[in-house]
Structures are given as structure tokens and as C-alpha cells.
Amino acid sequence: MLREWTDEALMVAVREGDLDRLEILFERYRDPLYDFFSRLTGNRVASEDLVQDVFVRILKYRGSYRESNRFVTWMYQIARNARSDYFRKHTARPDVIVLPSSAKDIKTPGRQLEESEERAFLQAALMQLSEGNRELLILARYQEMKYEDIADLFKIEVGAVKTRVHRAVNELREAFMNLQSKGSSCSATSSENTLPTT
Amino acid sequence: MQCNELRKHFADYVKERLPAAVQTRLAQHLTECGSCTAELDALTDVWVKLGTLPTPEVPAAVMNARFHDALEDYRRNPKPASRADLWYWAAGAAASVLLVVLVWMVFLRTPAAISTATVDAIDGAIYRTWGGTTDRLEVGAPIKLGEELRSEGGAVLELADGSLVEMRSESVVTLESAIDGLRIRLKQGSVIVTAAEQREGHLYVQTKDMMVSVVGTVFMVNAEEGGSRVAVMDGKVRVLQGNVETTLTSGEEAATTEELKLRSLLAEIPWSRGAAKNGASLVRPEPIPPLPASQRVTAGAPKFEVASLKVEARPAGGARTGDVQGLSCTGRDGSWRPTMSTGLSSPSAPRGRCLGRYIGIQMLLAALYDVPLARVTGALPNWRILGSPYEYGFSIDAVAEDMSGVTQDQLRQMLKALLIERFKLNVRVDRREADGFALTIAPGGVKMPSVSYSEETLTTLTERPRQQVINGKTSMRKFVDFLPTVGSRCTIVDKTGLDGIHEYTLTLHVVAQPGTPAADAETIGRSKKGRGEGSSAVSAIEGVESCAPLRGRNMVGAGVFYEYTPSFNGSLEQQLGLRLEPQKVQLDYIVIDGVSEPAEN
Numbered sequence: 001m002l003r004e005w006t007d008e009a010l011m012v013a014v015r016e017g018d019l020d021r022l023e024i025l026f027e028r029y030r031d032p033l034y035d036f037f038s039r040l041t042g043n044r045v046a047s048e049d050l051v052q053d054v055f056v057r058i059l060k061y062r063g064s065y066r067e068s069n070r071f072v073t074w075m076y077q078i079a080r081n082a083r084s085d086y087f088r089k090h091t092a093r094p095d096v097i098v099l100p101s102s103a104k105d106i107k108t109p110g111r112q113l114e115e116s117e118e119r120a121f122l123q124a125a126l127m128q129l130s131e132g133n134r135e136l137l138i139l140a141r142y143q144e145m146k147y148e149d150i151a152d153l154f155k156i157e158v159g160a161v162k163t164r165v166h167r168a169v170n171e172l173r174e175a176f177m178n179l180q181s182k183g184s185s186c187s188a189t190s191s192e193n194t195l196p197t198t
Numbered sequence: 199m200q201c202n203e204l205r206k207h208f209a210d211y212v213k214e215r216l217p218a219a220v221q222t223r224l225a226q227h228l229t230e231c232g233s234c235t236a237e238l239d240a241l242t243d244v245w246v247k248l249g250t251l252p253t254p255e256v257p258a259a260v261m262n263a264r265f266h267d268a269l270e271d272y273r274r275n276p277k278p279a280s281r282a283d284l285w286y287w288a289a290g291a292a293a294s295v296l297l298v299v300l301v302w303m304v305f306l307r308t309p310a311a312i313s314t315a316t317v318d319a320i321d322g323a324i325y326r327t328w329g330g331t332t333d334r335l336e337v338g339a340p341i342k343l344g345e346e347l348r349s350e351g352g353a354v355l356e357l358a359d360g361s362l363v364e365m366r367s368e369s370v371v372t373l374e375s376a377i378d379g380l381r382i383r384l385k386q387g388s389v390i391v392t393a394a395e396q397r398e399g400h401l402y403v404q405t406k407d408m409m410v411s412v413v414g415t416v417f418m419v420n421a422e423e424g425g426s427r428v429a430v431m432d433g434k435v436r437v438l439q440g441n442v443e444t445t446l447t448s449g450e451e452a453a454t455t456e457e458l459k460l461r462s463l464l465a466e467i468p469w470s471r472g473a474a475k476n477g478a479s480l481v482r483p484e485p486i487p488p489l490p491a492s493q494r495v496t497a498g499a500p501k502f503e504v505a506s507l508k509v510e511a512r513p514a515g516g517a518r519t520g521d522v523q524g525l526s527c528t529g530r531d532g533s534w535r536p537t538m539s540t541g542l543s544s545p546s547a548p549r550g551r552c553l554g555r556y557i558g559i560q561m562l563l564a565a566l567y568d569v570p571l572a573r574v575t576g577a578l579p580n581w582r583i584l585g586s587p588y589e590y591g592f593s594i595d596a597v598a599e600d601m602s603g604v605t606q607d608q609l610r611q612m613l614k615a616l617l618i619e620r621f622k623l624n625v626r627v628d629r630r631e632a633d634g635f636a637l638t639i640a641p642g643g644v645k646m647p648s649v650s651y652s653e654e655t656l657t658t659l660t661e662r663p664r665q666q667v668i669n670g671k672t673s674m675r676k677f678v679d680f681l682p683t684v685g686s687r688c689t690i691v692d693k694t695g696l697d698g699i700h701e702y703t704l705t706l707h708v709v710a711q712p713g714t715p716a717a718d719a720e721t722i723g724r725s726k727k728g729r730g731e732g733s734s735a736v737s738a739i740e741g742v743e744s745c746a747p748l749r750g751r752n753m754v755g756a757g758v759f760y761e762y763t764p765s766f767n768g769s770l771e772q773q774l775g776l777r778l779e780p781q782k783v784q785l786d787y788i789v790i791d792g793v794s795e796p797a798e799n
Contacts, residue, residue, distance in 0.1 A: 019269060026265050031256050038254035048257060052264050059272050122247055140209070141248050147209060162209035166241070169208070173244045 007071035015062045025071075026055055032143055033079060039138045042127055046086065053082045072145070073152050080135070080153070118180075125175035133168035140165055199227040201234050208238070212245045252650060259344040259383070263374050314373050314380065315341040315357045322351015322367060346372050349387070360394040361401060374404075388420040388463075390431075403428075407454045409438040417446075420463055423675070425454035429463035456611055457567060461627050461786070502552075502612050505596035507620055510556050523556040525565060525594070527609040534606040536565030550601025552609055554594035559621065559793065566614055567627075567788050576625075576790035624792035634689035634783030637678050637776055639696075645775035646700040654699050669703040677702065689783045694776065702774050706762050 005013075005021075007028070013021040033054055037047035057078050065074060126134060139145045139153075147165075151158040207224060210216045216224065228235045317324060317339045324335045327346040341347065341355060349365040356362055357373075357380065365371060369387025373380060381402040382389065393401050393412045403410045405421035408428065415433025420426060428437055429451040437444050437452050446452055453459040524544030527534045528551060535544070545553035554562070564571045596616060598604040604612075617623050649671050657670035657680040668680070677700075678690045762769065771777045 019273060022269065023265075030258070030261055030265070034256045034261070035254055039251075044254070044257075047254070048261060048264075051261060052268065055265055056268055056272075059269075118247070119251055122244075123251055126248075126251075137248070140213075141245070159206065162207075163205055165209035166205040169241050169244055172248075173240060176244060 008067055008069075011058075011062070011065050011071045011074075012067050014058070015065050019059070022055065022058065025058075029072075029075060033075075036076075036079065036138055036143055037083065039126070039142060040083065040131075040135060041087075050079070050082050050086055053086065054079050057082060070149060070152070073149050076139070076143075076145075076153055121179045122172075122176050125172055125179055128175045128179075129168065129171055133164070133171055136161070136164055137168050137172065199223045201227075201231060204234055204238065208241060211238070212242060250650065257344075259346075259372050259374055263343050266374075314343050315355045315363070317341065317353065318356040318362065319354040320351070321353065322349065324349050324351075324353040324365070341373060343373055346370060346385075357394070357401075359401075362392040364390040364392075384419055384421045384426075386421055386423075388418060390416070390418045392416045393433075408452075411436045411438070418463055422458075425458045427451065427453040427458050427461070427463045456614070457627075461629065501615055501619075502596040503599040505616050505620075506594070508593045510591050510593050523591075525552070525554040525557060525562070527552040527606060527613065529604050529606040529609050530602060531605050534610060536561075550598045550604050552594060552596045552613055554592075556591040557594060558591045559617070559623075559790075562613075562617065563625065563788050563790070566610060566617075567786075569786060569788055573785065574788045574790070576788075577793060622792065622794040623790070626789050626791060628787045628789045629784050630787055631782050632689065632785045634691065634781055634785075635778040636691050636693040636781040637674065637681075638693045638779055640771040640775050640777045642771070643775050644694075644696065644700075645773065646702045649699050649701050664708050666706040666708065667703065668706075671699050671701045673697075673699060689785060690778065691781065691783060693779075704769060704773055706766065706769055707764070708762055 005024070007025065010021040010025050014025070030051060033051045034047055037050045038044060041047055041050075054075065058075065061078070065071075126137070129137070136150065136154075139150050140147070145153075147158050147161045151161045154161065204224075207216060207220060210220075211224070228238065317335050317337050320335075320337055325332050325348045326335050326339075326341070327348070328342075328344065335341075335347075347353075347355070347365070348370045349367055351367050353365045354362055355365070359380075363371070363382060366388040369389060370385040371387075371389060372383045372385070374383055381404050382391070383404045385406075389403065391401070391403060391412070393415055400411045402412075403417075403419045405419065405426040408419075408421075408426040410417065410419055410428050412433070412435045415435055416431040417433070417435050418429045418431065420428075428435065428446065430446045430448055432448050434445055434447040437446055444452060451459075451463050453461075453463075522544060525536055526545045526547040528547045528549050530549065533547065535546075545555050547553040560574045561571060563574045567574075594613075594616075596613070598609060598612065654673075655671045657668060657672055657676060659680075660667040660669075670677070670680075672680075674692045674694050674696045678692045681690050764772065767778055
């Protein structure tokens, strides 16, 4: 039955001291948050830390949650703050892209290789976007967040969100075409990760 | 619509959320404006391509362990939320402190530093996977949180508290931190745990659908795709399945599905090193036999509100039985149609109901227990012989009480209960060793591209004269489940170690050869499309005879059977970079110990 509780009901229970409910929220949002941070920062170690940080902060600030707030919007606000704080204090380079091992390891001539290269260029192009546009596209495309929720999160009008989505995709397309025309594999094939420093 | 309006509507367009009126205006504009059409196409293409970028692999085990550690710390030292806020924001170095905590968690609490167990004994090999690398472990090797351990042959781990974990061959476990102890996550296979007395916390064994907690006992847990089982040899354990907690004591067993309840876990103990030792205290010398199937299934099983069984008459108008034969049960979560339901007029049940036509008891049991027809044996009544009242089998029409709420699985359980009641059926599951194959990666490496889960498809078999083509995008598990449809009657297990979804196309070239078709029931029963009765094809798998004769499906005509050229294994290796290697496998047989002709109603 607990699995059927809404996020908001679970968070209210956590706020009231029933910390077991946070485990369910963690199960629901561990993967989406890791996906969000990983695409945003390109750094796996930082992403792992940041997911942990978000749930530590949820515990700390549980008293500030109001049931009138959508939990997902509240949580992503915390996530954005956590990321901002993290990179303000540390020098983890958020510019490393990791290709899936399948694309490197499997000998796939012809079309499949082209698709792998295309994905690498697109991923590199995504990392070239401004942080704001990259964050917007990740939320809209991968987190499948509603434009209304994004507007709430960014504290802008819904119409402005839609216009920015158009602009961000346009910017991404230009970066993608630019990389493709150069034919450069640049940093897109690097599997190196930069660990955060204290 | 003006060209500059495109930017306002693009976001809704790609999410298919455009209001109909705007959609119409946009479509009209695009027919007149080439530049907007080109721009929209280009941007949509980028948007679609974004969806093809791979999903980052989540280090779930480590993150779970860290989360539970943090939660545990917080419970031990709870900070009121309001004070925490003040503390957090007031302390200028708070973020640094947090980082120190995080770094400590990353570098000290993860496998880099904590040794949670050691390898105590190995009968074969044990492999550790961590951070994308796999290495073989020796006796005495330290095991750390989050590492995935896979046994090829038996192995025994000794935990830091002195508990012993014996892994059966082909088992996969990970040790994780629990809030109040240690969790053994069993992904597949079996473990026997001899738990040391847990003075302060608990030892848990977690499968995908069951959690067992102990305070000092000997017990065994098994996890497989269909569910999980636990058996207690000494002491007692608590078992949590969903929200239901039960306590098991010495000699008791539990399982998460009705099918698994029919297979005694204690009866499988002979794989244990402890079992091999004379009088070893690790296991009970006499396994407790499972309860008779009839008692197990009827106990508390839901029943149909109305159910009718009738002997079928010969099909009218020259129709063939196969055209109307079949079974269909429809619940709120969809329909279940077993493999014999392939006729053009096979029944299709409405919601909350099961309909069957020309059903025999053997085929029904095979379908309900998900085994090939030939693996239903024992006191089989031949009710389909000429002159028998059951010459053409029987029809079923059964209606659930909760027609709108019942699920497919519940309908299957109700059907089992119906069989037991009406046929006075007594069945058991007998596990036997047989020849089979392991699907492995060929020396040249995998030749199948990995694709995302969102691209997963069904496996399809296209049959053309002298050619069979298998293609799809699935997990390797689904691929090996499908292979016997084509090239082998033998059981195949996946040993590729490949995760995720792979795309494959396997083209088999067949050569007609005269010979004697092998009309064995098992081949027929394994046919996923239910065709080819009375005829089969022979596929030669290079250098493999232990499971011979390997049979493929005949797709041309009766009385002719085939050989693949190149061989099945050759094509598999050349096209996909895979190969089949002979191996002993365990097969379940459904044995009928007692059955009676039912009274019609």
C-alpha cells in the first residue's frame, strides 16, 4: 500500500518524523536524480555525491516542506542548489563525456558505427550548451518534466520555458553540426573522470 | 501563422501537446513555407536523436549503501529540522564538512577500504565485478561492500562476524550495508547462510521479491527469475514479502509463487559442501518433502464463481480442431493465451473470464506450469482416444467473482484450483538433470550492437523456403528462451554475461534431406507457434551430440527434415559472435500422481 502513496504524502510523513518513508522516495528518485546530475555534469563521482547530498538535504530541510508544493519541484530545487554549491566549492571538471562501453567495445561496422559517432557528437554538443539550456533540455527531454513544473522550478512563465526550449534545441543543433563538420572526436571519446578535490 | 510563431509552438509540437487548432494552423503554414518546414524537421531530428543517447548506468548498490548509512547516522543523531536549517546555513564551513563526510563515504565506506568478508573456500571459481572490471578471486581474498560476486562452482564466504555464506554454482550476490546490519543481495542462484549470533543488528538476505532477516540460524535462499524461496534448517527467520511478514522455523519453507511452492528447496540441498560431508550439521540429513500439490493449491486459493466443464463434440462442418482449440483468460492487466491458442477461431475471453476449447488435461497442465507438453508425465489418462467421452477434450467456461478486478495470474491460480477440485488432481514437480547447452561468447567476441531498453522488441522468426531468419532486440535471456523454437529441443541457459538489450539477426540456411521425422511430443510442445505437428527438422550443431538429436522446426512440409548449412553453431558464431556449448541442466517435470474423470456441469 505504501508504494501507492503519492510523493507528497510520503514527504509529509517524513517531515513528521517517519523517516522510513524516505526510503520509498529514494527508491523512486535515485535513478532519475543520478541521470539528471550525470547528464548535467558529465562526472559520475560528482553525480553519486550529489544524489546523496540531495537526500541528506531533504532530511535536513524536511521541516520546510509544505504539502501545497509538488514534491518533485521541491526536490529538483534542492538538487539545483546542491549542484551549484558543489561546483562552487570544488574543482570537478564537468566537461568529460563517457561513451557507453558498447559503443567502444563492439565492432560494428557501417551504419551502427556512424550512429555511435553521431551519439558521441551529440553528447559533446550537449555539454557545450550553456548550463541553463543544458539543464532545461535534460529536465524536459530526459526527466520528462512538465513545462508547468519547469516554469515553477525556474520561476519563469510557461511561455518563456517553451521559447527557451526552442532556443536550446537550436543552439544544440548548431553545436552538433559544428562538431560533425569538424569530424573531431575531441573529448567525446574520453572515459576519464575527474575526481572532485577538497 | 507567422514564421516567428514556430519558436512558441516547437516545445509543444515535439511533445505532441499542440492544441488541435494550432496544429491545423501549423500544418497549413508548413505547406506554404519551405524554410519553416526545414527548420522544424531539423530541430525535431535533434530532439529525437537526444532520446537515443544512452542512459547513464546507476551505481545502485553503492548509492543504496550510502543512503542507508546516512539515514542510519541521522537516526542515531537526529537533528530537528529547524535547527538543522540554522546550523547548515550559519556555518560557513558546512559545505566543506559535508564534503568531508561525502569523501569519507566514497573512499572509506565503499569497497576501496572496507573488507566485509573473505573467501573461505572455492570449488571451481569465484569472480568479482567492481567498477567495470572483473577479476578471479582466490581463497582468503577480501570482499567489500558493493562488489558483485559470481560463483562458477561452489564457494563459501566468511563474513566479518563469523557468519558463513555458501554460494551454489551460478549464483550472484552482493554484500551491502543495511541500516542495522549487513544485507546479502541475492540476484540469482542459491545461498546457504549459517548466521553467527547477531548481537546488535541483523543479517538480511534480499532477493527481488523477498527479504529474510535472521538473528542466528541456518537457512537457504534461492532466487530465480520466477520468484524466490527460503528454507530453514535450524533456528528461525523472518520473511518479508511485500507487506506480509511471516516467521519460519526449522524445517519450514516459503516461496513467493505457487509454482515455486511445489519445489522443495530442502530437497535441493545436496549441492551444498555441508551436505557432502557425512553428518554435517549444516544441513538436515533428510529433506522434508513438499506438501502434496493438491493441498498446497487448494489452501486459500481463490475460486471461480461459476465454472463449467463440458466434453467437446467433433468440430462441425469439417473444421479442424486446431482452428478452434485454445485457452484464453483475461484479467484487468491483460490476456493470457498459452501456446496452443493459435487457431484462427481460438477463444478470446472477455474480462474476468477464462474460455477454453478442445482442451486436454496434459496441455492444460503444461500451459499452467509453463513447461513443454512432454514434461507433463505420470498417470496420464488418454481421454482423447477414439470412443472415449473425452475424444476431443473438453471446453471450459469460468467466470471470476470480481470480474473487473481479477488479474491474469489470479485467473491462472483459479484454473489450477478448478483442475484440482474437478479432476481430483494430485501433481508434483520432479526436477531431473538433462543434457542442455550454455550460450557463451565466441572467441572472436560479440557481434551484436547494444541498444537502449526503449528499443526492445519481440523476437520474430521469419520462415522462407530453405531459410529461417531470427531477429529482434531483446535481452539475452529472452533470446535463449526463443532459440529452442528453431534449432534445438534442448534447454539452453544464458552464460554470455551480457546485460541489457542487444540487436540481432540470425539467418539460418537449411538443406532438405530425406529421413525419418522425429514426432516426439517434446519438440511439438516446445513450438512457440504450435505448428509442425508430426514433422520436425534436424539441425546439426557442430561437435555437439550430447543433446542429440537437435531438432529444428519444419517449415516446408511433413516427411522432410533439414540440416543447417553452415551449422547452427557456425551461423551463430559467424553472425552474432555467440556459440552453444553442451552442459547439464535441471529440468522440471510435472508428474501426475492421481487424476479422475470429472463430472460434467
